Amino acid sequence: MDLAPFKHVLMLPGVRSLALLMFFARMPPAATGVILTLHVAVTLDKGYGAAGLVGAAATIGMGLGTPLMGRLIDQRGLRALLTVGVTASAAFWLTAPLMGYWTLLCTSFGVGLLGAPMMLIGRQVITALVPESRRRIALSVDSISVELSYIGGPALGVFVATKFSTNAALLFIGLSILVAGVLLYWMNPPMVHEDEIVDGPQPKIVEWMRGRIVGVLVVCVGATVCLAGMEVSAIASLEHIGKQSWLGVVFFAMCVASIAGGLVYGGVKRAPSVLVLLALMAALEIPVGLGDGNVLLLCLLLVPMNLMCAPLMAASGEHISRLAPPTARGLALGLQGSAFTIGGAIGAPLAGVAVDHGGAPAGFAIVGVAGLLVAGVAWLLARQSKPVASRVTMSS
Incomplete structure (x- = not known):
């Protein structure tokens, strides 16, 4: 493993400052799930079932809204997206302490649909700041940044909620998103690399949404x-x-393993394909249930499969950014976000049913097998013809 490529990428103009900003910008979204759950279940005293409905409404909204926001970037630019998304997000989180349950339930769908998709913005910005030859390393950096955000964001959110109140945590999220959005608006980073020159009208989705890119999106579903x-x-x-x-310790071990995997993936000269990464992740999940009843053994068995997490996220982003035309990259990466959302919506209840009937070992085994089946579907799609080349010329 060679870490020198990471240094070279971080030394490129604008990369370090944007990577740092996106790290902080993603911390509030990472905390939203746990804060909404605590607010509805504890502060509003509606129980965890009602809290789950609010979370589901927000998730459905994000699944539908992320491609729309990506399309908005393609057609109108980042500032147009930030105007809509940050306004919607800040308005929701800053007024959420005043809302009753049913108002919160309805507006959570709205903020998922129209809110600022910081995960999408980060992926597209990093692809625009580096040449195609260095995108694997850059997206590995981005995936590691996401993992760090998911370590720090929920912990900080829970601290504010328990030390002060869930209302204070909601306001903190709203102010954080507003500040990050204003900074992004001011910096206005590019959405397409300077070497990519668009020639001609914007291609239709049917011209590039074909076998291989659909296969990568299916891999994204399988991963989540x-x-x-x-x-x-x-x-x-x-x-x-x-x-x-001990749940925090277990989740911390998962994130550290993913970060380590991202460092290895970005540093190796020959990286495995997204299909291999998904197959390994799924296969390595099946025996994790052997650690049921022993916290230390469970953590150890979770490490191998989580080593594939950040590499898989980086590899899928790299493939999508290369296969989709630059003028449709926002939509393509938005569809990637929707694929992640769909996978999560399938995986959680699938594991839940398996756990109810066979305990935690059955949960790990069933979703592992499901992941292998999804990898098989993606392999069949990847064998189809390449998408039509985008109307792009490379400057000298």
């Missing part, structure tokens, strides 16, 4: 089927032995 199922099964395993307090 495995990851969402893993989380549900891990929670069930700890609850079964009365060790729920």
Whole structure:
């Protein structure tokens, strides 16, 4: 593993400052799930079932809205998206403490649909700041940044919610998104690399949404089927032995393993394909259930499959950014975000049903097998013809 390429990418103009800004910009979205759950279940005293409905409404909204926001970037630019998205996000989070349950339920769908998709923005910005030859390394950096955000964001959100109140945490999220959005608006980073010159009208989606890129999107679905199922099964395993307090340690081990995998993936000269990464992740999830009843063994068994997490996210982003035309990259990366959302919506209940009938080991095994099946579907799609070349010329 050679870490020198990471240094070279971070030394490119604008990369370090944007990577740092996107790290902080993604921390509030990473905390939204746990804060909304605590607010609805505890502050509003509606229970965890009602909290789950609010989270589901927001997730459905994001699944539908991310491609729309990506399309808006393609057609109107980043500032147009930020005007709509940051306004919607800040308005929701800053007024959420005043809302009753039913108002919160309806508006959570709206903020998912129209809110600022910081994950999408970060991926597209990083692809625009680096040449295609360095995108694998740059997207590895981005995936590592996401993992760090998911370590720090929920922890900070829970601290504010428990130290002060969930209302204070909601306001903190709103102010953080507003500040990050204003900074992004001021910096206005490019959305397409300077070497990519668009020639002619914007291509229609049917011209590039073909076998290989569809296969990559299917891989994204399979990845989050495995990851969402893993989380549900891990929670069930700890609850079964009365060790729920160790959940933070287990999740920390997962994130550290993913970060390590991202460093290795970005530093190797020959990287495995997205199909290989998904197949490895799914296969390595099946035996994790052997750690049921032992926190240390569970953490150790979770490490190998999570080593594939950041590399898989980076590899899928790299393929999509290369296969889609630059003028449709926002839409393509938005569809990637929707694929991640769909996978999570499938993986969590699939693991839940398996856990109810066979315990945590069944949860890990079932979603692992499901991931392997999805990898098979993606392999069949990848064998189809390449998408039509985009109307792009490379400057000298």
